[in-house]
Amino acid sequence: MEKHTKICSFSIRKTTLEALDKYVAARGKRSRSELVSELLDFAIDQKKHQHDEENIPGDGIIPEKISIKWYESLYFNSLRDYFYSGDCWFEIRLHGISVSEEGEIEEYDSLVDKLNEFHEGLINDLNVKLGKDSDLARTFIGAIKSDDVKILAVRVRGTQEYIPGVGPVRNVVYAVTLVNVKENTHSKDHFYLDYHAIQVLDVREIGRAPLSTLVRKKNKQLAPGYLYWMPITIFQNKMLVMGVRRRALSDQAIALVKSDDVIMVTNQAIRVKKNRK
Incomplete structure (x- = not known):
């Protein structure tokens, strides 16, 4: 051997x-x-990609082509005739998720169950308020069945505590929206909007340092190849910042987005509560 x-x-x-x-x-x-x-x-891998990081604008003006691609990918922007704003994010709360070796899997399953409940409630509301055969109801139902429209769920906060007789459990909050990923995943542009690299920053931190510095200070395990860090929304006093990465380095991330119905982003750390003595 x-x-x-x-x-x-x-x-x-x-x-x-x-x-x-x-x-x-x-x-x-x-x-x-x-x-x-x-x-x-x-170290060798970092050195190999070092030339990719040279002369990259850390916090310069993000090219309009990149920001427009994100704006147009927001599904609710395609419903301009019905909504005043396309920047629609919803809150999903998960309570009492048991913490074990399969903790992340349980969190994903709980999120999917909650999203299914949310989806059914939204469809029912549309049918009641607009009529089952309304243009909006038909458009929405058809879109969410499409492979191109994905649910983007970003964990914005989470806590873990120990409950006697139960064990450690998590309570988490997700910001959720719909994105049309086709123009991003199938594009021939040199850049890729990396959904899984979305970082969550406290709005009080903004302005203390460049965004790229704040992001890398918070997440020291980031892979090389990011061109920009682009703010995409503010949700509950948290700024969501998306990494714009070189497409040549994003094959694995693109394949994951294509295969999953829910893009689950869990970069935000879980805060562990200390039990009172």
Whole structure:
């Protein structure tokens, strides 16, 4: 069987080695060699894409073509004859989600169930207020059955607490809208509007630093290749900021959007409440 590792030796600063050993010991399960390999892989990957990050306007004026693509993708903008504004976001609250190894799966299932309830309620309201055969009702029902229109659900806040006799549970809030993804996923433009990279910033932070700085300070695990960070809406004192990425680096993200009916964005961290003693 072919080996996937090879032994080599090199010098390293004592202080670096001490820091490395402390890091390994803190995690418990990872060997020094495995960690060094991962760090080298990451550094090489960053270096490989370094030219992509050079001369990129961090917070310059976002080209009109990019902002228009987002605006036109909002499904409710196609209903201008019925709505005053196309920037329609709805609140979905999920309570008492049990936290386990499958916590994220349970959160997704709970969100889908809640969205189905919301959808049925919205259709019923349209049928009652406008009539089952109204143009708006027919247009809306037809659109949400299309593969091109997806539900975009962004977690804007979440808390976790321990309930005696039940265990740890989560309560989360999502901002939800509909987006027509076809012009984004099938486009030949050099950029891609990365829904899964949407970041949630407190409006009180805005102005303290460039958006790109605020985003990268909050999420240090962001992949390279982002050209711009574009504000898309303000929801409950939170600013939603979308990453505009090089299309050449976005194949995996595009495939995920095409396959899922719900684009679930969970970049916003869960705040753990401490139990009172």
